[in-house]
Amino acid sequence: MPCLPYAAGYVPRKSSVKAHKPGGVLVYGIPEFRLPKEIVASEVATLEKMGANIECNAVVGASVTIDELFEEGYDAVYIGVGAGLPRFMNLPGENLIGIYSANEYLTRTNLMKGYLFPKYDTPIAKGKNVVVLGAGNVAMDSARTAMRLGAESVKVVYRRSRDEMPAREEELHHAQEEKIEFVLLTNPTQFFGDENGRVTGMECLKMELGEPDDSGRRRPVPIEGSEYRIDCDLVVVSVGSNANPLLTNATPNMSLNRWGNIVADPLTGKTTKKAVWAGGDIVTGAATVILAMGAGRAAANSMHDYLTMGW
Ligand SMILES: Cc1cc2nc3c(=O)[nH]c(=O)nc-3n(C[C@H](O)[C@H](O)[C@H](O)COP(=O)(O)OP(=O)(O)OC[C@H]3O[C@@H](n4cnc5c(N)ncnc54)[C@H](O)[C@@H]3O)c2cc1C
Incomplete structure (x- = not known):
């Protein structure tokens, strides 16, 4: 305490x-x-x-x-x-190697200095094609951390539009200045892995905005038949904590x-x-x-x- x-x-x-x-x-x-x-x-x-x-x-x-x-x-x-206590999305494949909660990803980087493995004990995977799920301040910190760990591309995937992103405007601005891509109106439905159990990609559905929900933000509604794949080798799930x-x-x-x-x-x-x-x-x-x-x-x-x- x-x-x-x-x-x-x-x-x-x-x-x-x-x-x-x-x-x-x-x-x-x-x-x-x-x-x-x-x-x-x-x-x-x-x-x-x-x-x-x-x-x-x-x-x-x-x-x-x-x-x-x-x-x-x-x-x-x-x-x-x-x-x-991190929240997860409870999607098929979410326990593949290379899928972290934001809490674990940031702790391994900030506290454990995992990027200096083996000098420090707890390693951190350095993805080339990183996807961050969620659009709050913690998601922006995760995305910017991935960029600093040497990622070639970092995508923030969010099911609503930019107007509904919960992160502070300055955090969104910093992320975009650092070439982080926002993939909006998109929701993952499952993760794919290779024969070693490592994440290789995810299936997503395109969304459109419907009527406002209880939070006052317009509800994301899936567009039928809009499934497509995003390739990635590291995913950070940043959808809140309890x-x-x-x-x-x-x-x-x-x-x-x-x-x-x-x-x-x-x-x-x-x-x-x-x-x-x-x-x-x-x-x-x-x-x-x-x-x-x-x-x-x-x-x-x-x-x-x-x-x-x-x-
Ligand atoms: C990535 C990230 C970025 C953020 N950025 C900002 C920001 O820019 N500005 C801002 O205002 N807020 C930010 N926040 C939110 C802010 O950090 C928290 O609101 C704040 O730290 C909460 O303080 P706390 O003391 O309640 O808990 P914490 O900071 O979570 O501290 C809890 C402490 O209790 C310890 N603990 C937990 N369980 C036990 C246990 N069972 N026994 C003993 N010890 C235990 C933990 O080890 C920790 O030391 C951010 C949060 C995150 C995750």
Whole structure:
């Protein structure tokens, strides 16, 4: 869990992080060319100087539970585990070699430095013809990363038109400046592989826009008989992420919403479990850094009140 700054007089508490480095998505998701890791490292160093004790490689919900932390003597817990469970498209062939979730692709590149294999342990496949599925900011980061890893062509495949692409305009602009191609009104239906189980291409259907759906965006409607093939040797599936149920399943008496996000008071971050606060993507669903930071600050104030005055 990300650290909180402690007010003067507080005994520093331990902060647990699942990965081998603190910083969350700022370290393993957002690429170096958008957020230099040095900046995050200096923020983490400041927290450590203030007395925060960071324990890495600790999976709360597996290696230790929240209730066990209380038994160990901790008085209050803040949960900021993010929303890192990737969604897939559940299409035939999606488990072929060379098809990554954006989460895995970016983590292998940013955190594991897979492009420096064998100097670093966890390799990353460097595709020549890369397809990124999805059109949000994470898709743009994946596409631009693939380009930097030496791809000859990177296609962003999206089922609606450019107007509906959810990424920020500046991210779309940067991607296009870097010669990333947008293949719009196109939806994959299955993946093809070779005899070694490696992806070689995908079948797509052309789409047209119909009436607006619940999100207010025009619904993509398949055009019958429009199947065609796109050749590719690497696919990054970037169609969103959900709350990881690992911690929440192991934490009784804490309410979740229907998507599995923790229910927390919007002003204080208090959950329904005594002495437990939560904030960031695990509460809001995938959102922004500034919202996660704000939630941490609000919860820090509320935790201070609890530690000095009670629940
Ligand atoms: C590729 C990408 C690009 C983005 N770009 C932007 C951007 O440009 N601007 C922006 O504002 N937002 C961006 N976002 C969103 C932003 O990064 C997130 O909203 C923000 O990082 C959420 O912060 P968080 O603290 O809630 O969770 P996270 O940053 O996900 O941190 C969660 C931490 O909890 C740890 N953890 C998870 N499970 C456990 C467990 N069971 N036990 C212990 N520790 C655990 C993780 O290792 C991690 O350290 C981007 C997201 C992605 C994926």
